[in-house]
Amino acid sequence: MSDNHNSAGGVPTTGHLWDDDLADFVNQPPKWWMLGLTASAIWVVVYWLMYPAVPVAINGTFFKGVGLPGSGQWTAIKELAVDQAELDAVRKPYEDKLKAMTPAAILADKELSEYVARSGKVLFSDNCAGCHGQNGVGTSQAGKFAMREQGLMAPILNDDDWLYGGKIDDIHTTISGGRQGMMTPHKDTLSAKQIDDVAKYVKAMSVEGKSAADADAAVADGKKVFAESDCTGCHGADAKGMAAMGSANLTDKVWRFDGSIEGIKQSITYGVNAGDNARVAVMPNFTAAGKLSAVEMKKLAVYVYKFGGGQKEEAAPVAAPVVDAPAAPAVP
Amino acid sequence: MSELKKEVGSVTSIYSEHVEWATNLGDKTVHAKRMPGRFRTLKYITESFWLIFFFGAYLRWNGKQALLLDVNNRQFHLFNLTILPQDIWMVSLLLLLVAMTLFAVTSVASRVFCGYFCFQTAWVDLFTWIEEKIEGNPNKRHKLDAAPWSFSKFRIKLIKHAIWMAIAIFTGISFTIWFEDAFVYWHNLLSFNLSIIESATLIAFTLGTYGLAGFMREQACLWLCPYARIQAVMADTQTILPAYDLARGEPRGKLRHAGKVVEQQGDCIDCFQCVQVCPTGVDIRDGQQLGCITCGLCLDACDSVMDKIGRPRGLIRYASLDELEGRKVHKLYQHPRTWVYIGIILIALGGIVYGLNHLGALTLRVAPERQPLFVSMSDGSIQNKYTFKVLNKTDKDLNVKISAEGGVKGQVLIDADIPQLVHHGKPASFTVFVKAPRDNLHSEVTKLQFRVENVEDPTMAAEYNTVFNGPKVNGK
Numbered sequence: 001m002s003d004n005h006n007s008a009g010g011v012p013t014t015g016h017l018w019d020d021d022l023a024d025f026v027n028q029p030p031k032w033w034m035l036g037l038t039a040s041a042i043w044v045v046v047y048w049l050m051y052p053a054v055p056v057a058i059n060g061t062f063f064k065g066v067g068l069p070g071s072g073q074w075t076a077i078k079e080l081a082v083d084q085a086e087l088d089a090v091r092k093p094y095e096d097k098l099k100a101m102t103p104a105a106i107l108a109d110k111e112l113s114e115y116v117a118r119s120g121k122v123l124f125s126d127n128c129a130g131c132h133g134q135n136g137v138g139t140s141q142a143g144k145f146a147m148r149e150q151g152l153m154a155p156i157l158n159d160d161d162w163l164y165g166g167k168i169d170d171i172h173t174t175i176s177g178g179r180q181g182m183m184t185p186h187k188d189t190l191s192a193k194q195i196d197d198v199a200k201y202v203k204a205m206s207v208e209g210k211s212a213a214d215a216d217a218a219v220a221d222g223k224k225v226f227a228e229s230d231c232t233g234c235h236g237a238d239a240k241g242m243a244a245m246g247s248a249n250l251t252d253k254v255w256r257f258d259g260s261i262e263g264i265k266q267s268i269t270y271g272v273n274a275g276d277n278a279r280v281a282v283m284p285n286f287t288a289a290g291k292l293s294a295v296e297m298k299k300l301a302v303y304v305y306k307f308g309g310g311q312k313e314e315a316a317p318v319a320a321p322v323v324d325a326p327a328a329p330a331v332p
Numbered sequence: 333m334s335e336l337k338k339e340v341g342s343v344t345s346i347y348s349e350h351v352e353w354a355t356n357l358g359d360k361t362v363h364a365k366r367m368p369g370r371f372r373t374l375k376y377i378t379e380s381f382w383l384i385f386f387f388g389a390y391l392r393w394n395g396k397q398a399l400l401l402d403v404n405n406r407q408f409h410l411f412n413l414t415i416l417p418q419d420i421w422m423v424s425l426l427l428l429l430v431a432m433t434l435f436a437v438t439s440v441a442s443r444v445f446c447g448y449f450c451f452q453t454a455w456v457d458l459f460t461w462i463e464e465k466i467e468g469n470p471n472k473r474h475k476l477d478a479a480p481w482s483f484s485k486f487r488i489k490l491i492k493h494a495i496w497m498a499i500a501i502f503t504g505i506s507f508t509i510w511f512e513d514a515f516v517y518w519h520n521l522l523s524f525n526l527s528i529i530e531s532a533t534l535i536a537f538t539l540g541t542y543g544l545a546g547f548m549r550e551q552a553c554l555w556l557c558p559y560a561r562i563q564a565v566m567a568d569t570q571t572i573l574p575a576y577d578l579a580r581g582e583p584r585g586k587l588r589h590a591g592k593v594v595e596q597q598g599d600c601i602d603c604f605q606c607v608q609v610c611p612t613g614v615d616i617r618d619g620q621q622l623g624c625i626t627c628g629l630c631l632d633a634c635d636s637v638m639d640k641i642g643r644p645r646g647l648i649r650y651a652s653l654d655e656l657e658g659r660k661v662h663k664l665y666q667h668p669r670t671w672v673y674i675g676i677i678l679i680a681l682g683g684i685v686y687g688l689n690h691l692g693a694l695t696l697r698v699a700p701e702r703q704p705l706f707v708s709m710s711d712g713s714i715q716n717k718y719t720f721k722v723l724n725k726t727d728k729d730l731n732v733k734i735s736a737e738g739g740v741k742g743q744v745l746i747d748a749d750i751p752q753l754v755h756h757g758k759p760a761s762f763t764v765f766v767k768a769p770r771d772n773l774h775s776e777v778t779k780l781q782f783r784v785e786n787v788e789d790p791t792m793a794a795e796y797n798t799v800f801n802g803p804k805v806n807g808k
């Protein structure tokens with residue numbers, strides 16, 4: 001940085017003049033810079049040979065590169081495989097244990113249920129959140145308008161209302177076997193007035209409670225329809241629903257589809273999974289779909305249970321191992 | 333240096349300090365002379381603070397390294413204290429404290445840090461001390477440098493560089509052992525078992541020390557160090573710094589001329605001792621300048637000259653510009669900058685002391701679930717989900733009990749009756765549900781405080797303020 005560098009005197013210019021007096025000196029780039037440039041040019045060739053970058057086939061297979069001395073033919077894919085194997089080795093003891101355990105036993109084991117909850121989150125997001133929404137908030141809260149347009153409404157999973165039971169084994173059965181909602185349409189068997197009456201009665205049961213609704217003269221007509229037509233056949237005389245067939249509890253404050261009078265009337269008129277205008281309620285059978293391994297379905301059961309609505313077993317959970325169909329290795 | 337002429341259109345015309353470039357660019361090596369004196373002694377004492385750097389990491393406390401910046405495990409250990417990432421805000425206060433102390437000292441007494449404490453100064457001092465022991469005094473060194481290569485020159489140089497390198501390696505090791513167990517590191521080192529990061533740190537610090545202290549020397553101060561560049565902003569006319577008393581010294585001249593003592597001359601006898609001892613090759617008689625690291629060595633040199641010629645000491649002395657130019661000298665406490673700096677220092681210090689006293693053995697963070705904010709349950713009540721993160725900073729595992737205060741009337745904590753196991757040094761995470769009757773909700777959000785306490789020792793506890801979310805109530 002002393003005089004001999006930037007001095008204006010002595011150095012010739014390129015001979016071009018811009019804007020009357022602007023000229024370019026023909027100073028050499030600094031030596032270190034030229035060295036760097038040459039070194040990079042050499043490195044490009046070396047790199048090209050070392051890594052699988054030559055797009056020609058040699059001996060019927062693509063040239064794989066000569067590799068770094070001592071490192072073999074490194075590729076990012078191989079590195080990923082190594083990392084993945086490392087991860088799998090860490091997970092293996094857990095995964096092996098899970099194979100022989102019931103969902104209830106996993107839930108009872110603090111460490112395992114923690115492990116399962118983590119991989120469950122990924123599984124749920126990939127397989128379940130499409131209908132149930134992230135964290136099981138249900139179709140309507142997840143804002144899945146297109147699904148609602150088609151009448152397909154997946155239930156909220158983090159409340160304590162369960163159509164088919166909320167014990168850990170019930171949840172596991174639902175996931176592994178799927179569910180098919182059903183409700184007969186009443187457009188042909190009930191008159192418009194009857195449908196209106198019974199809808200009001202059902203709504204009253206939810207708002208005021210069953211006994212108050214029964215005593216309420218305003219919905220007495222509906223009560224009669226409910227008792228005399230086929231409603232009790234599925235929902236039960238107490239209107240509390242039956243977990244065995246997945247009929248809804250009509251006395252609680254959670255609505256499977258739509259709790260407005262109009263919504264209730266639609267459910268009664270057109271039914272569920274029963275043709276035109278019917279509500280759609282289908283839970284796929286994940287075993288048949290072949291998408292999830294047995295262990296993965298157990299993980300999901302525990303994960304869903306832990307959303308906050310899982311129901312405890314009356315007796316202590318039985319930790320007896322069950323025999324599983326040989327499961328594909330889990331990829332959490 | 334005068335051969336660097338000022339010429340229109342050349343870079344030298346832009347920079348006033350161009351005359352020093354020959355030194356600064358390394359064209360000329362500074363071989364400073366060593367002279368005993370007050371400041372020389374002081375410098376030895378202050379520089380020996382760096383022994384802590386070399387040996388502090390070997391201090392043990394309860395069977396563990398007493399001072400350990402365990403970056404790998406994201407925790408700092410200071411004797412009994414463990415500082416986890418959550419408390420790292422104190423480090424910013426610490427940086428503020430250190431910076432402000434540096435500024436305050438600079439404003440009062442100029443570059444005290446540079447002259448007496450800086451690692452560059454200290455290591456260069458050590459390296460040149462070794463150089464002097466091996467190659468001899470500055471004259472001999474200049475001659476040796478200029479001499480053609482011979483076996484004896486090679487041997488002398490080899491010994492010097494070997495010792496320099498050994499110190500550099502030891503510096504690299506000493507740096508690294510602050511970040512992991514010193515004895516484990518030595519073991520790994522001696523069995524050639526260092527990780528890549530360990531080796532890279534060692535090599536970087538070894539080469540850095542060797543290059544900076546062995547070759548860059550004063551050039552690091554002149555060309556690399558940002559502090560050298562900004563210190564002028566912090567100094568003012570009240571700052572005391574090594575200064576040459578112009579009024580007393582000039583006109584300078586040789587003591588004797590043609591065998592006779594020359595009369596009517598200033599006290600400076602132009603002996604150049606002050607320049608020869610200067611580690612950065614500065615002539616302090618030209619006034620305060622960028623190159624001066626205020627090490628005081630020229631004071632020692634000149635004082636010894638003054639003693640010899642029977643003049644009072646202090647021709648070069650610590651003095652403020654005000655003093656030298658005959659203005660009123662203010663007392664330290666009349667110096668407003670000092671008060672501003674002290675204020676900031678006290679705030680930072682207060683923050684750190686508060687932080688260290690409130691580290692707590694337990695920390696609690698509660699994250700309310702955001703999707704969904706709340707769930708309506710079948711009985712019409714509202715349920716919220718909270719993820720608890722409890723950090724146990726003690727060195728034992730313990731069980732904590734969960735309770736809540738405030739919130740909604742009639743709320744129930746679900747799954748909170750079982751004590752939760754929290755491993756030491758690790759955050760534990762678990763979920764707690766709170767369910768409350770909808771009718772008791774008076775607004776969309778209700779304040780709620782959670783508390784965790786050690787089952788065995790309820791005084792060890794931590795609280796966290798959060799909210800209970802619900803649907804809108806009457807439009808609120």
Ligand code: SF4
Nearest residue numbers: 600601603604606634
């Ligand atoms: S050491 Fe003192 S007397 Fe000698 S040249 Fe420097 S200022 Fe002058």
Ligand code: SF4
Nearest residue numbers: 610624625627628630
């Ligand atoms: S001029 Fe004096 S105080 Fe400044 S660096 Fe040189 S010897 Fe030290």
